[in-house]
Amino acid sequence: MTESSPTREQLRLEGFEQIDETLETLIDCLAEALKSLGEDDLLPYLPWSGTVPEDHPPEGTQQLYSIGFQLLNMTEERVAAAIRREREKTLGADSIRGLWPRALKDMRAMGLSPEEIIGVLRDVDVQPVLTAHPTEAKRSSVRERHRALYDELVRSEYPKYTERERRRIRQRMVTALETLWRTGEIHLVRPDLFRELRDAIHYLRDLFPHALNRLDLHFTEAWRDAGFPMDTLRAAENVPRLSFGTWIGGDRDGHPLVTPEVTHETLGMLRKAALQLLHRELVTLGTQLTLSRQLNDVPDELETRIDELTFTLGDEAVSTALHNRFHEEPWRHLAALMAARLERQIEGLPGYPGPAAFGEDLKLLGDTISTTGCTHIDEQYIRPLRQKLDIFGFHLATLDVRQNSEFHDQAIAQLLTAAGVPDGENYGSWPEEERLTLLENELKSPRPFLHDTASAGEQADLVLDAHRVLAAEIEEHGKHGLGALIVSMTRQLSDLLGVFLLAREAGLMEMTPEGPVCPLEVVPLFETMDDLERAPGIMAAYLSHPFVKRRAAPVQQVMLGYSDSNKDCGILAAAWSLHEAQENLTQVATEHGVKLRFFHGRGGTISRGAGPTHWFMAALPHGSLSGGFRMTEQGESIAQKYANLANATYNLELLLAGTAITTAHHRQPAPAEDPAESLVPELSAASQHAYQQLLHAEGFIDFYRQATPIDALENSRIGSRPARRTGTKGHSIADLRAIPWVFSWTQARFYLPGWFGVGSALEEMKTNSPDKFAALKDALPQSTFLSYTLTNVETNLASANLELMRSYAGLVADEALRQRFMDIIVAEFERTRDLLAELFDGDMRSRRPRMAKTLDIREAPLRVLHRQQVQLIAHWRQLVADGQDSEAEALFPKLLLSINAISSGLRTTG
Structure with missing residues (x-):
């Protein structure tokens, strides 16, 4: 069925009505909760309940509006899911862009x-990477209350409940809101790393496995509904591939609290959580395996394996009870023995030697139960668990280890100094040729500079001890749980080769007949505009290096930074630099017979790379996506995307x-050249200049x-990581992390990093080359890159507010300075x-x-909050300036x- 404009408009209006109705219900419940708590003075200030007074709101308004926005966000998520369902019923599943029915239809239309x-699909390998940047302002307890409320909201949609049942649901919603009101909403003490890790583990262990069940079902149904043979799909096993990564406990770039001991403990916590996940899934599976030996022939291999596990379990009481x-x-007996073995392993006792051995038992369950004719049990219950084993293994998520190239330089300098290398203490400032000469000579030798018990200095010890943790992990548990060694601020070839030297020093090497090989991939992170321009040359030299070629990996990962590039040169120049870098890097990789797997370091805001996922992919340079795709999921964006199952x-x-679908398109011959592409370099340069x-x-x-409230953010307790790379507060934008840079402009409603410079570039082109501007306007609808980028710019402009900008600018003491900027x-x-309105033919x-x-x-409610915040900032700063530290701390x-x-109202931080 084709989509008609009236139907689309009808669904949109229906969605608007549902938002208003659902929000009204939740606000009514909030009012009831406030009454029961004795907060009657806040009732006139309830958002979206009529005309809200803006002058002198009472204590508690901030919390009231924060919760109100949380209810609105929840409402919009739920209504969006409901409208997608209505759209599928009315227009068909393939009408929803970005989902499997549409993707398979498009691939079939391509003649595949x-x-x-x-x-x-065999080459599709997607990995979201959960990070803990300081952007998640809500405590986990608040998110728990959100989940309870969301569950009741879902229940309330069931049309056949009686009036009594509906009253019960409403009362539970009121109760959840009462509890939410009394739950501390913000971090008064900075959270530690393990708290952040436990939050990530919640998603990985407790939420994603349930989402994967639905995801697999959606894909299977879309494949079947497309008329494709199921045996072809099942023969391919786990395609496409999805897995998860994390940086929490491994990202030590500017984070002094990520010690080697933290990394060791992180790996242990992830491993234990993976075993807990599999144990839970196996216990659930066991309830489906109730086939009786009286009604089914029991294969000998099943009986044999039951006997083997009973013997190796080593706990006669448990074995007897299970028997x-x-x-x-x-079949249930075998599953119970497997679960008992996992349970012992969770407690630190001997269990399965690895995921492969556990997988063999799962395969035995599936193969033998299929001999009874109960193939649906294998399809619906055993196969999904085997898929989860493939995804989560015994490691849950792969842990990347990231460090800054400058920190590595300091570590190498300390090693060289301790080893007596002349001028070694100045290694960081050596010319590149001199650095490469040293590295080339040293990497030919397996011998370290120092004995593994010797200390060369603080930085060297931290890097080497972290690498020794990774070497011990590989020795004991294999490489499944380890990701890459990522070098942030990669500026030259020696930044990458230096990691091999450090790995050799720590014993993180494997010997092959051709020479030593690092068992973990070394990955550059190109961030600034200059680094992105140098990236193709660096990667050409890197891929040609014997040490790298010896590893003979068919895929090389390259990470792209969307944060510092934007902070460096503005949104349009940054987007174009990233686009060009991907094109040029892909060409370099092709020349070296290697596929690239780009790791997109996208943030939670448009200024740092965010935007609709399917539009982002559609705008990637042709040929740059070979199937492998990694992407950071940061801070509050994790909760926004994944907090509920739907x-x-x-x-x-x-x-x-x-x-x-993007990989399929990128394998086709290159499409006609983007008609706007020739005009973008000029726009990019002009916007960067402005x-x-x-x-x-x-x-x-x-x-x-x-x-902006940047000083408040620097003092906040939102995340475990410092706001600055050096951990000091000062006047350097270069040292300030991109996240608080964007966060501060967002809070003050400037959204400046997401649009500034674009207007100047467009005006310059329109004034000096009106024919080019006209050509740009004509070409824009056919330009995926520029349409995507400028639409994101427009979104930032729409989110900004001139009136509120002026309010925050009023905090600038020097009137002339304020007026000038x-x-x-x-x-x-x-x-x-x-x-932009002229280019897009409408606002x-x-x-x-x-x-x-x-x-x-x-x-309207945001305006009240912003006015309050401006007053609070002024008062807090005055207290700090007057030396009234205790009063300032009490106000904070x-x-x-x-x-x-x-942040709740804007749905974004940094």
């Missing part, structure tokens, strides 16, 4: 047979199906530090807004009504709550 589609309980149900399934399906001119203008840092910023804002509101709706519904929780409330 089922076998050829399987060929594409007495399950002897008449042999949303988690939807976002994972977008990732997998999007990667599959952006950097602002950042480097005299007095800009003073304006920025006063007009506000004149520049406001002029650029209006210029960009007007020129955002007329073309994107859903976006307009979500912005409008938030604006209110400021943090204000930041959290505005």
